[in-house]
Amino acid sequence: MISYKEKIADILVPNIEGLGRDEILAIIESPADSKMGDYAFPCFKLAKIFKKAPPMIAKTLGEAIGDDPVFEKVESVNAYVNMFISKAEFAQEVVKEVVAKGDDFGRSNMGGGKKVIVEYSSPNIAKPFHIGHIRSTVIGNSIYKIYDFLGYDTVRINHLGDYGTQFGKMICAYRRWGNKEDVIKEPIKSLLSYYTKFHVEVEKDPSLEDEARAIFTKLEHGEKEEVELWQWFRDESLKEFSRVYDMLGITFDSYNGESFYSDRMPRFVKELKDSGLMVEDEGAHIVRLDDYNLPPALITKSDGSTLYITRDIAAAVYRKETYDFYKNLYIVASQQNLHFQQWIQVVELLGYDWARDCVHIPFGLVSMEEGTMSTREGRVIFLEDVLNRAVEQTKQIIREKNVNTENIDETAKAVGIGAVVFNELSNYRIKDYVFSWDKVLNFEGETGPYVQYTHARACSIMRKAGEEVVQAAREGFDSSYITSGSAHELSKLIYQMPDTIVEAGEKYEPSIVTRHLVDIAQAFNKFYHDEYILVDNEDEKRAKVALVIAARAAIKNGLSLLGMKAPEKM
Ligand code: ARG
Numbered sequence: 001m002i003s004y005k006e007k008i009a010d011i012l013v014p015n016i017e018g019l020g021r022d023e024i025l026a027i028i029e030s031p032a033d034s035k036m037g038d039y040a041f042p043c044f045k046l047a048k049i050f051k052k053a054p055p056m057i058a059k060t061l062g063e064a065i066g067d068d069p070v071f072e073k074v075e076s077v078n079a080y081v082n083m084f085i086s087k088a089e090f091a092q093e094v095v096k097e098v099v100a101k102g103d104d105f106g107r108s109n110m111g112g113g114k115k116v117i118v119e120y121s122s123p124n125i126a127k128p129f130h131i132g133h134i135r136s137t138v139i140g141n142s143i144y145k146i147y148d149f150l151g152y153d154t155v156r157i158n159h160l161g162d163y164g165t166q167f168g169k170m171i172c173a174y175r176r177w178g179n180k181e182d183v184i185k186e187p188i189k190s191l192l193s194y195y196t197k198f199h200v201e202v203e204k205d206p207s208l209e210d211e212a213r214a215i216f217t218k219l220e221h222g223e224k225e226e227v228e229l230w231q232w233f234r235d236e237s238l239k240e241f242s243r244v245y246d247m248l249g250i251t252f253d254s255y256n257g258e259s260f261y262s263d264r265m266p267r268f269v270k271e272l273k274d275s276g277l278m279v280e281d282e283g284a285h286i287v288r289l290d291d292y293n294l295p296p297a298l299i300t301k302s303d304g305s306t307l308y309i310t311r312d313i314a315a316a317v318y319r320k321e322t323y324d325f326y327k328n329l330y331i332v333a334s335q336q337n338l339h340f341q342q343w344i345q346v347v348e349l350l351g352y353d354w355a356r357d358c359v360h361i362p363f364g365l366v367s368m369e370e371g372t373m374s375t376r377e378g379r380v381i382f383l384e385d386v387l388n389r390a391v392e393q394t395k396q397i398i399r400e401k402n403v404n405t406e407n408i409d410e411t412a413k414a415v416g417i418g419a420v421v422f423n424e425l426s427n428y429r430i431k432d433y434v435f436s437w438d439k440v441l442n443f444e445g446e447t448g449p450y451v452q453y454t455h456a457r458a459c460s461i462m463r464k465a466g467e468e469v470v471q472a473a474r475e476g477f478d479s480s481y482i483t484s485g486s487a488h489e490l491s492k493l494i495y496q497m498p499d500t501i502v503e504a505g506e507k508y509e510p511s512i513v514t515r516h517l518v519d520i521a522q523a524f525n526k527f528y529h530d531e532y533i534l535v536d537n538e539d540e541k542r543a544k545v546a547l548v549i550a551a552r553a554a555i556k557n558g559l560s561l562l563g564m565k566a567p568e569k570m
Pocket of ligand 1: 123
């Protein structure tokens with residue numbers, strides 16, 4: 001599609017000496033208020049170059065642009081040149097292309113097949129998969145989808161928390177108080193209850209601590225019985241996690257978690273020792289990071305066992321050697337900022353220059369309206385329960401609305417789960433937010449159901465128009481019928497969609513796509529209310545249906561980048 005900004009820059013370059021094309025491009029704005037034009041060029045920065053007052057410059061530049069047929073009107077207002085695109089040509093250009101591209105609209109190959117690792121979700125085995133995990137899981141999935149859409153070769157990794165001394169405790173607790181049937185029935189709830197009991201009992205009998213440590217050592221040394229139990233806990237937990245992943249439509253290319261690196265660590269411990277970076281400190285081994293204003297990184301404990309940091313270092317090197325990544329992204333809570341700063345710094349000190357391609361993408365906290373969670377006290381809100389409740393409530397709403405209910409179960413699933421996902425991706429990821437049921441399932445607000453509903457409305461218009469009209473619209477249309485204010489606003493937002501996706505990828509910020517989708521949905525609904533679409537005049541109908549087809553494609557592709565379905569009927 002032609003880039004209007006570039007077109008404007010091309011016209012301006014010969015008229016502005018002393019500013020490069022990129023600098024000019026950076027100055028061009030898209031005013032929020034369309035009364036100021038589709039594009040505006042503020043001239044403040046040019047006063048020095050032209051040695052004239054900005055309004056005078058605006059006038060001169062406005063005249064230079066004025067001749068170009070791309071614009072129907074060019075005005076200079078104070079220090080601004082305001083440019084109004086020729087609406088019919090614009091609509092023709094945009095709508096035709098989007099209609100032709102369909103599901104591929106917005107896709108690009110800017111990534112050129114470069115390898116990007118997206119690590120996300122990464123829950124801990126035998127621990128609840130709770131509402132807090134929604135963040136990494138859903139944000140990560142969307143970042144993966146965006147990179148994939150932009151032509152990168154992506155690898156999705158679930159770095160399971162499946163290693164550590166707590167497994168000694170868990171096995172110890174299971175042997176003492178556990179029951180096989182219960183674990184099979186409700187793996188995480190059962191394992192968690194044994195683990196909690198361990199913490200209560202160890203207060204009374206501290207020798208349990210030694211027992212657990214001895215079990216962990218056996219596990220580390222690969223003793224059959226311990227490994228089998230651990231493997232079983234892992235498998236059962238993963239089954240439970242998978243139920244949630246299935247509901248969300250999420251899959252991974254690798255579940256190599258922390259345990260995968262257990263025998264890959266000695267190499268780094270040795271490298272660190274040989275390089276002199278690692279020093280002994282009260283029996284433990286650390287890397288001092290004072291020069292970087294960071295606390296020391298703990299590499300091995302005094303009993304020789306490795307730590308979370310050590311496993312992340314080993315994982316990063318393994319990924320570089322296995323995938324030769326261009327970028328290695330970690331979608332992990334901001335509470336772990338320090339952890340990531342530390343280990344990435346250690347990797348850099350080891351002389352691996354790709355350390356800077358490891359990017360921690362942090363996010364804030366989610367809390368529930370009904371109060372805080374506490375794993376220890378058993379106050380946990382399981383993500384699975386939240387998703388199920390969203391589906392149930394949506395079913396209720398659909399029944400009350402008495403709408404087309406052919407496929408009520410499937411629709412309720414797409415809309416209910418979509419609502420939770422959309423809500424999750426609505427704010428800047430770094431912001432903390434409070435999960436509120438009223439907000440999530442509102443069909444009128446800036447929500448998932450609202451956007452999906454708009455998509456279904458577009459589909460319904462296409463059905464009503466009929467196959468023949470839709471086909472004719474795909475083949476061509478007279479764009480002079482889609483130049484009204486609301487039609488133009490809608491085309492403009494559709495046109496901006498691909499740039500929005502690129503920006504969301506560069507900033508690792510799916511909320512940019514989410515917000516843009518809300519804008520498109522609102523513009524679509526305004527167009528729908530302002531105008532009759534299925535009019536008698538065949539030419540007019542065809543052009544308007546073409547715009548509906550384009551809007552529908554933009555919304556559908558956007559939803560898919562968020563990891564959401566786009567039902568055709570709601
Ligand atoms: N399992 C960890 C947790 O639940 C998150 C893992 C993050 N990824 C990593 N490479 N450290 O807190």
